[in-house]
Amino acid sequence: MDEVTEISEDDKTFITPYLPSGAIRDDDAANERPFVTLTYACSMDSMISLSPGVRTTLSGPKTKSMTHYLRSNHEAILVGVGTAIADDPSLTCRYPRGNAPTAIQPIILDPQLRWDVQSSKAVTLARKGESKAPWILHAESASPRCISDSAWEYIPVPDHVSTGVPASQSQSRLQWVSILRVLMQRDIKSVMIEGGATVINDLLLERKMIDSVIVTMAPTWLGEGGVAVSPSPIFKDGIRVNAACLKQTAWRQFGDDAVVCGRLV
């Protein structure tokens, strides 16, 4: 496991305007949902993994430390069930803050309850008292096979009911507005959403749900057929247009990688 070290003051100055504590927020958004930072690490060809289900190391040690610094500035961290299954992530914050680790709330977005909770690293850590008990957000219509425990908690989210959305899709997806409302009700004031590709591609098209976007880019090409970040195409008057754009963009080199921060236009 790479060591997580303190980042420099210059690095902090760079990232501060995009953090919950440093960003200026729209009042309406602040009343309705937590501060949401969308973040991921990708290759030059926008891949987050060589193949579905394969954990692929992309960030170097400097961006790794930066990611943990980011986590230390958020109350919760959220990943989709695909990432939870593929990576079995710890979802902890290892950024050094005095003597105590920063307690961050791990959240798994698992509408249809596919994740094997009990054998997961996140739950093992919670049992040992080394992290908070993860929350599993699922569709209200799906029923957990076991009950919540001191090491995990099932939280139902009202299902997405929408005309025009195929039944199969509405069953497996939840609306972000509902997800974030549930987090707000639980007093989560900031959440860092880290992936995977399905979650990221959805959220890049939900600009009203996102306050900051922070992407780490590694100078490598994984090649065709990897797991790509690229949102669905967007058409205006029948003509393809850019799917998403950043404004107030800032780039900075961290080791061999770059970090780009911005806000969705």
Added chain:
Amino acid sequence: MDEVTEISEDDKTFITPYLPSGAIRDDDAANERPFVTLTYACSMDSMISLSPGVRTTLSGPKTKSMTHYLRSNHEAILVGVGTAIADDPSLTCRYPRGNAPTAIQPIILDPQLRWDVQSSKAVTLARKGESKAPWILHAESASPRCISDSAWEYIPVPDHVSTGVPASQSQSRLQWVSILRVLMQRDIKSVMIEGGATVINDLLLERKMIDSVIVTMAPTWLGEGGVAVSPSPIFKDGIRVNAACLKQTAWRQFGDDAVVCGRLV
């Protein structure tokens, strides 16, 4: 047309180690082929265009100026026939150097002679004396329908003869070693290769043919189905590995975009 302005001394210092004049070269490579810089502009999702054949503006004015500064440091600029047809590019250098424009040799890689030479912008500019006459590199086995002119020149390249390559592919592709040998014979000491996707994806896997890679990244996502830069997947002992990697990497922000420079590992 965006104005091309001088780039700052800091910008020049950043880019110099990756230029033909500033880079340290392997002696063998220097004797066998020109200095080759592979360069392209892409979105966050590694797309160079919204759809095949659609010219998509990605770089802002600052990276545009940087691209023309790069051109002014090379003797030739090369694009594939797909880009020549889709974009009808000028292939000139507009970077200000004293009073005279920098004369750069435009080259179209057109193995099967698909490009409509006579109506192209590059030939129109050459007729007016505003640029050099473009060279059209084609497979020796393909016959031009007209002869060379003062405004363009056909140059045959020995065909790729290789076992294991399907006939259809060997007919439409030329080997890079043959292409660069032809340029060397014509006394081209440096060439900037600017696209399109087919050319870039090929060359990212030909690390012995490339001295520098310079990529401009714009903070936008074009979305699925665009024209992507992503090389063919590479397997080692049956396991997928990264297709290409950069070393000696340097990143710098130019306006809202970033430029990343490096050398293929």
